[in-house]
Amino acid sequence: DTGVSQDPRHKITKRGQNVTFRCDPISEHNRLYWYRQTLGQGPEFLTYFQNEAQLEKSRLLSDRFSAERPKGSFSTLEIQRTEQGDSAMYLCASSRRISGYTDTQYFGPGTRLTVL
Amino acid sequence: GESVGLHLPTLSVQEGDNSIINCAYSNSASDYFIWYKQESGKGPQFIIDIRSNMDKRQGQRVTVLLNKTVKHLSLQIAATQPGDSAVYFCADLNDMRFGAGTRLTVKP
Numbered sequence: 001d002t003g004v005s006q007d008p009r010h011k012i013t014k015r016g017q018n019v020t021f022r023c024d025p026i027s028e029h030n031r032l033y034w035y036r037q038t039l040g041q042g043p044e045f046l047t048y049f050q051n052e053a054q055l056e057k058s059r060l061l062s063d064r065f066s067a068e069r070p071k072g073s074f075s076t077l078e079i080q081r082t083e084q085g086d087s088a089m090y091l092c093a094s095s096r097r098i099s100g101y102t103d104t105q106y107f108g109p110g111t112r113l114t115v116l
Numbered sequence: 117g118e119s120v121g122l123h124l125p126t127l128s129v130q131e132g133d134n135s136i137i138n139c140a141y142s143n144s145a146s147d148y149f150i151w152y153k154q155e156s157g158k159g160p161q162f163i164i165d166i167r168s169n170m171d172k173r174q175g176q177r178v179t180v181l182l183n184k185t186v187k188h189l190s191l192q193i194a195a196t197q198p199g200d201s202a203v204y205f206c207a208d209l210n211d212m213r214f215g216a217g218t219r220l221t222v223k224p
Contacts, residue, residue, distance in 0.1 A: 042214030102148035
């Protein structure tokens with residue numbers, strides 16, 4: 001399968017713990033996006049990368065959220081000091097940047113986070 | 117601020133009927149929209165896209181219509197099947213904003 005992959009698929013943690021999620025994009029895609037989706041809502045954009053550069057992070061939910069893509073391939077999303085309100089599905093998407101056009105994003109299966 | 121929204125939260129149709137799901141957007145500068153399908157516990161799946169230089173685009177059993185004058189787009193599914201049951205989202209890819217979704221239920 002050459003689609004976007006995410007790991008883990010499910011994560012249960014206690015309030016106050018740190019969690020990290022990984023996303024592997026489609027191999028030829030140079031852009032990678034993170035979204036959060038709560039029950040009954042559409043995905044909410046958090047941040048995105050082009051190669052290793054983080055081009056937009058103003059919509060990260062708080063300074064407890066951070067993301068990295070150090071080598072321009074896989075990315076990690078970290079949530080520090082988790083709160084119960086962080087319980088959600090965290091989605092990753094990737095796209096291939098074509099100059100002059102807005103990209104088509106393809107999503108992974110998501111990581112379901114439950115904070116107890 | 118700008119937003120993307122859907123008119124109806126749920127839609128129930130009979131198998132074989134056509135389905136129409138609507139979406140309104142606010143950013144008149146947006147030029148690229150995608151419809152995604154999301155099944156329970158899975159990530160959104162690309163269905164069809166449309167750019168602002170088009171009014172209509174057709175895929176296999178699906179058609180997207182874009183009306184830039186009233187900032188509205190719709191997804192039409194022909195001969196709806198039980199496997200079409202899911203939540204459908206429209207997305208403004210310029211703003212990276214999604215609507216809340218419409219749950220489509222297909223009755224056999």
